[in-house]
Amino acid sequence: MEHFLPEDELEDLLREFEKHGERLDRLLTEVEEIRHFGRFFRVIAQALMSVGSFSEGGVDDEADYTYWPCMDPSRILRVVARVSITRKTVRTVLAACRALGAEHAVVFDGKAGRCVVFSNGDWCREE
Numbered sequence: 001m002e003h004f005l006p007e008d009e010l011e012d013l014l015r016e017f018e019k020h021g022e023r024l025d026r027l028l029t030e031v032e033e034i035r036h037f038g039r040f041f042r043v044i045a046q047a048l049m050s051v052g053s054f055s056e057g058g059v060d061d062e063a064d065y066t067y068w069p070c071m072d073p074s075r076i077l078r079v080v081a082r083v084s085i086t087r088k089t090v091r092t093v094l095a096a097c098r099a100l101g102a103e104h105a106v107v108f109d110g111k112a113g114r115c116v117v118f119s120n121g122d123w124c125r126e127e
Contacts, residue, residue: 001121001122001123002123002125003122003123003124003125004124004125004126004127005124005125005126005127006126006127007113007114007126007127010114010116010124010125010126013116013124014105014107014116017076017103017105017116017118018072018073018076020103021072021073021074021075021076021103021105022073024073024075024102024103025073025074025075028074033074034074036074036075036102037074039100040074040075040077040100040104041067041077043096043097043099043100044077044079044093044096044097044106045067046096047092047093047095047096048064048065048079048089048092048093050092051064051086051088051089051092052064052065052083052089053065054066054067055067057069062082063082064081064082064083065079065080065081065082065083065108066079066080066082067079068080068109075102075103075104075105076104076105076106076107077104077105077106077107078107078109079106079107079108079109080108080109080110081108081109081110081111082110082111083110083111084110084111084112085108085110085112085115085125090117090123093106093117094117094119094121094123097117097118097119098119100119102119103118103119103120104118104119105117105118105119112125113125113126114126
């Protein structure tokens with residue numbers, strides 16, 4: 001379901017999800033957390049490569065989607081988007097998140113502002 005939120009409300013929602021993710025991560029050992037994020041990263045990278053180009057980042061990188069490394073819970077992936085986030089992209093990312101069988105979020109920072117795809121089916125965008 002698509003939601004349009006003011007920037008501060010989207011930030012609050014993401015902070016709440018981060019806290020939730022941190023609580024879930026506490027149940028994992030460090031090795032399990034790294035393994036979990038690695039699997040999440042690979043699944044989302046493959047999904048994004050199916051709708052555009054994807055890169056782990058570089059100074060002059062021109063990929064459609066570039067991984068944005070950040071110290072987040074292992075259930076959040078930040079991506080810089082140089083293209084608009086379309087419904088097709090959202091459906092592809094959502095299917096990938098659901099295939100993981102756990103709670104995840106992909107944060108896109110792009111030319112149309114920030115949007116977040118949550119594994120529960122919510123697609124939240126800045127107004």
